[in-house]
Amino acid sequence: MVVAKTPLAHPVPPPSPASPFQTPRYKEVVAFFTDMAAGDRPARWQDVSQWEMSHVHLFLLGMLERSYAFAQWAVDNDDLANYLGYVEVALFNIVSHHAFEEEEIFPFMVKTAGNDIWSRNVAEHHIFSDALDATWLYVRHCRAALEPAAWPPTPVPEPNEAIKSIDMTRYSADLDMTKPFDPAGFRRHIDGYMPSLVEHLRDEIDTLAPDLIEPMGQQADDELKKIVQSHLRGYDPKWFLCSAFTAAPMSTIKQLMALPFLVRRILVPFVFGPKYIGFWRYSAYPENLSWAATA
DSSP states (O other): OOOOOOOOOOOOOOOOOOOOGGSHHHHHHHHHHHHHHHHSSOOOOGGHHHHHHHHHHHHHHHHHHHHTTTTTHHHTTTTTHHHHHHHHHHHHHHHHHHHHHIIIHHHHHHHTOOOOOOHHHHHHHHHHHHHHHHHHHHHHHHHHHHHOOOSSSOSOOOHHHHHTOOOOGGTTTTTOOSSSOHHHHHHHHHHHHHHHHHHHHHHHTTTOOOHHGGGGGGHHHHHHHHHHHHHHTTTTTTTHHHHHSSSOOOOHHHHHHHOHHHIIIIIIIIIIITTHHHTTTTOOGGGGGGGGOOO
């Protein structure tokens, strides 16, 4: 049998004191999510939403934080193709997560629970969505402009027409599309919308409290889970599943993803994981893609 090598994470560069990921408020919110996500999957269906979404928010923020941390390091180490590939996956995960909430999840919840509270979450998305989408366009553009051409090609789907139509000149002070990737500008741009993003993610958990989920009924909740699973299965597991697999300890991954033996033990380490392995070295737990870790 061929033994899959264990990929190692790049050492995280020392954080800047000015980083939005070093503020007391950011650390407070992450601690809140960590507390909400603690323990095994809740036994009561009404309690699962807050627990599960807290994990998701930790995944998303963790990927964005690492994208921010490694910006200059990737330039200095001539590894922009892999780094920008990882960052684009991170940004797509956040953008697509919010889009799916707006288009499918929250409308379904409003309809079945008879409560319009989740429309507030959609309104909060629009406070930072253009700036977030612009970050994705910038990173995608910078990777496409690399010479020699970046390999492998970007795996994430194309931005939709609404995102493509964003006027990038609004952000040109930090995201200059006429120049190569600028780590300092990239970070300054994220500095601008991080507080709004963090507050939204924190507020959203309150809208998933058991007393607000209860009126949906368990049957509707089960139906919503099927909608979510069907949506996520539409993504290529070589990048989507692996981005989730490498975002948390394996004990957490096993709690959140009840994968068949064949997928977890064979496809992940030997088929899915190797495709974009250079990307995942920027993640927190790339070793999760190894044969040993998936046991």
